[in-house]
Amino acid sequence: MPNTRGGLAAVLLAFLAAWGAVPVLAQSDDPLGVGRKMLAEDNPGELWIERGKALFHQKRGPKGVSLEQCDFGQGPGKLEGATVRLPRYFPDTNKVQDLESRLLSCMVQLQGFNRDDIVKRAISPAGSDGSDVEALALYITSRSNGMKMDVSLSHQKEYDMYKAGEYLFYRRSGQTDFACVQCHGEANRRIRLQDLIHMTDKKGVQEVVSTWPAYRGAHFTVRTMQWRLYDCFWQMRLPELKYASDTSIALITYLHYQGNGAVIGVPGFKR
Amino acid sequence: MRKAGLMWTVFGAAALIAAGCATYPDPATTRQMAEKMVSEDFTAPAPALLKRLAQDRSQSICSKIGDAKLTQEEAAEVVKLARASIQYPASGKLVGNWKIGDDLAHDGAGDRIQGGRLEKRKENGGLCQNCHALAPDEINVGNVGPSLTGYGLKLGNSEAIVKLTYERIYNAWAYSPCANMPRLGATRHLTPEQITHMVAYLLDPASPINKR
Numbered sequence: 058m059p060n061t062r063g064g065l066a067a068v069l070l071a072f073l074a075a076w077g078a079v080p081v082l083a084q085s086d087d088p089l090g091v092g093r094k095m096l097a098e099d100n101p102g103e104l105w106i107e108r109g110k111a112l113f114h115q116k117r118g119p120k121g122v123s124l125e126q127c128d129f130g131q132g133p134g135k136l137e138g139a140t141v142r143l144p145r146y147f148p149d150t151n152k153v154q155d156l157e158s159r160l161l162s163c164m165v166q167l168q169g170f171n172r173d174d175i176v177k178r179a180i181s182p183a184g185s186d187g188s189d190v191e192a193l194a195l196y197i198t199s200r201s202n203g204m205k206m207d208v209s210l211s212h213q214k215e216y217d218m219y220k221a222g223e224y225l226f227y228r229r230s231g232q233t234d235f236a237c238v239q240c241h242g243e244a245n246r247r248i249r250l251q252d253l254i255h256m257t258d259k260k261g262v263q264e265v266v267s268t269w270p271a272y273r274g275a276h277f278t279v280r281t282m283q284w285r286l287y288d289c290f291w292q293m294r295l296p297e298l299k300y301a302s303d304t305s306i307a308l309i310t311y312l313h314y315q316g317n318g319a320v321i322g323v324p325g326f327k328r
Numbered sequence: 329m330r331k332a333g334l335m336w337t338v339f340g341a342a343a344l345i346a347a348g349c350a351t352y353p354d355p356a357t358t359r360q361m362a363e364k365m366v367s368e369d370f371t372a373p374a375p376a377l378l379k380r381l382a383q384d385r386s387q388s389i390c391s392k393i394g395d396a397k398l399t400q401e402e403a404a405e406v407v408k409l410a411r412a413s414i415q416y417p418a419s420g421k422l423v424g425n426w427k428i429g430d431d432l433a434h435d436g437a438g439d440r441i442q443g444g445r446l447e448k449r450k451e452n453g454g455l456c457q458n459c460h461a462l463a464p465d466e467i468n469v470g471n472v473g474p475s476l477t478g479y480g481l482k483l484g485n486s487e488a489i490v491k492l493t494y495e496r497i498y499n500a501w502a503y504s505p506c507a508n509m510p511r512l513g514a515t516r517h518l519t520p521e522q523i524t525h526m527v528a529y530l531l532d533p534a535s536p537i538n539k540r
Contacts, residue, residue, distance in 0.1 A: 064504075075409075120385055155345075167338070198432070210350075211350060212350055213350035213351075214348070216350050216351060216352050216353060217353050217357075217358075217361055220352055220353050220358040220362075221358060221361050221362040221365060223393060223394075224358050224359060224362040224393060225362050225366070227391050227392065227394070228362070228366070228383070228389045228391045229382050229383065229390050229391045229395045230380065230382065230383050230387055231380045231381070231515070232380065232439065232515035232516060232517040233455075233509070233510040233515070233517065234387060234390070234509075234510045234515065235510070236391060239508045240471075240472060243472075245471075246470070246471055246472050247470045247471050247472070248458045248459065248470045248472065249457060249458055249468050249469060249470050250467070250468050253472070257394075276436060290370075291440050291441065291442055292440065294380065294439050294440055294441070294517075295370065295380055295381060295441075296370035296372035296377055296378055296380060296381060296441055297370060297371045297372065297441055297442065297444075298369060298370060298372060299369050299370065302365070302369035302370075303365045303368070303369060304365045304366060304370075305369070305370035307362065307365060
């Protein structure tokens, strides 16, 4: 399985790079660091890749077809390097879509699944085996491992999504007065002991866009970017972000475009 | 005349888009699109909870994009609104119980919405630990905000400091317009009484925060 081994190597490299970037002092200050590092070296998320691959090729849903005809922008079934160009505009849906909303379209249109059913199960309970969407998102993204994020803006709707995402990143609301930037606008910041990624910095935003889906240690399962955004809004005391909504796609478009050039290495590992 | 000019601008923009010359939308269009998304893309167990997404005047001013700076007029307006928002406890006593304040400072729960349910408790946690260093021996503290270790040792506990501390927790924007610090009292995350306990936690010489 040269593919899997390459993937592992890329993950390891990504983590080594990440640790290299952390100041030595911060490491010794962090009693969780050792455990975190041990887990990252043997990322359990790898197990989800094979499952996602099987799900992708299986004939499933009311229509009994596989996802092999699903077009992520490179042509039907072409997954190599597909996610580095996402989000992007798709003429058939007339929408800008990220990986997960595109996957949803295919599961509904090609396989005949009920949209609400998939959405309801998309984010799995902590400690579970994970959802089909989580496994599929990881498998599909892993097919871009080692490649550079390369989102382009050309269609008017892509420009619109990018700018809306930027606006939302800075939009403060709710009883905590938070936008994204309150926690992710400066270097070397933590919420309690958890590092906050500095997303208005090129290197920081590149780390974000290249490490999801990721194995989330605290949940014992694989999480996706859609979950990451949902969870931030939860902590901000805001209402629940709808899965695959335009708000989520706008934020992902903004972050991915800012993170262009990042080398994909999934699954990432998060505390 | 002006109408004709506008017409040409619209035609021109449409022609540019048709010709593949798509470009960034202007700020007003961006705002309109993004606000529409916000109004459609969230769910809550009760319609009233969706109002949390609506911005008040100060939040709207404080949502500058990128490196854009507050103008002097905007900063003055935010300060003025913040001053007007501050309410004091019915008792008039601004210093409560530091032990209750200690618990509050380390409580990050309350009022979150998940799985169609509101995390309803009698009172919300104070969230301090998430962003501020607290007692000198504490490791599990954040650093998004400044360290509060030795706060009372540095500032004393005069009447003026008590009032300042209360007001800064109630509405930090009265002193630092658009700071990252939430307006914990003004947004009703905390009650005035809860804030008096946090004032005590910060200022009481016996509080762990002021341990040497």
